[in-house]
Amino acid sequence: AQTVTQSQPEMSVQEAETVTLSCTYDTSESNYYLFWYKQPPSRQMILVIRQEAYKQQNATENRFSVNFQKAAKSFSLKISDSQLGDTAMYFCAFMKGNAGNMLTFGGGTRLMVKP
Amino acid sequence: ETGVTQTPRHLVMGMTNKKSLKCEQHLGHNAMYWYKQSAKKPLELMFVYNFKEQTENNSVPSRFSPECPNSSHLFLHLHTLQPEDSALYLCASSQDAGDPYNEQFFGPGTRLTVL
Numbered sequence: 001a002q003t004v005t006q007s008q009p010e011m012s013v014q015e016a017e018t019v020t021l022s023c024t025y026d027t028s029e030s031n032y033y034l035f036w037y038k039q040p041p042s043r044q045m046i047l048v049i050r051q052e053a054y055k056q057q058n059a060t061e062n063r064f065s066v067n068f069q070k071a072a073k074s075f076s077l078k079i080s081d082s083q084l085g086d087t088a089m090y091f092c093a094f095m096k097g098n099a100g101n102m103l104t105f106g107g108g109t110r111l112m113v114k115p
Numbered sequence: 116e117t118g119v120t121q122t123p124r125h126l127v128m129g130m131t132n133k134k135s136l137k138c139e140q141h142l143g144h145n146a147m148y149w150y151k152q153s154a155k156k157p158l159e160l161m162f163v164y165n166f167k168e169q170t171e172n173n174s175v176p177s178r179f180s181p182e183c184p185n186s187s188h189l190f191l192h193l194h195t196l197q198p199e200d201s202a203l204y205l206c207a208s209s210q211d212a213g214d215p216y217n218e219q220f221f222g223p224g225t226r227l228t229v230l
Contacts, residue, residue, distance in 0.1 A: 100213060101214070108157070
């Protein structure tokens with residue numbers, strides 16, 4: 001079974017600064033995908049960024065980028081130029097490559113962006 | 116309505132009641148999912164339906180009974196629940212459950228309280 005751990009229950013960052021959210025995972029699979037989801041206070045969860053384990057290049061989506069360290073089983077999310085709208089719960093998630101789209105989530109990190 | 120909608124948004128029920136949660140997706144997807152989000156546990160996948168067929172039951176107690184009459188609608192029938200079943204129940208959909216590249220789109224959730 002896979003496990004996903006987010007060791008930072010809460011974080012805060014000043015507007016316009018950079019913050020990094022940590023995620024580690026445990027798996028014996030070689031083919032898998034990793035995700036960061038954002039759940040704003042309105043509760044609708046949205047996908048932020050995705051990383052395929054077979055790709056060495058770190059994924060980026062505008063102000064969001066990941067640091068994927070496969071050997072260390074680490075998958076951190078960096079948010080640059082933080083905005084007030086980035087305030088949300090952030091969930092790291094794992095999916096096996098042949099698992100029928102089944103996500104395993106971490107416990108989440110609550111991020112507060114301060115003006 | 117667009118995206119994934121869920122009704123009701125809030126539900127309070129006694130342990131002897133029978134109630135149902137409804138999810139509807141307007142995205143033309145073929146896969147639908149139920150997740151449970153408890154205060155003290157990571158988001159947990161409960162059920163997966165792909166083309167109206169249940170493809171995953173994540174060891175969910177029988178007091179939760181899913182129903183997927185068509186690819187656009189998903190229900191979760193509840194009966195004789197326990198207080199520990201109080202949680203946010205999230206519905207999601209994706210194009211199909213066989214392709215990990217298919218993003219899951221989430222609804223806003225139903226906040227369930229069992230008294």
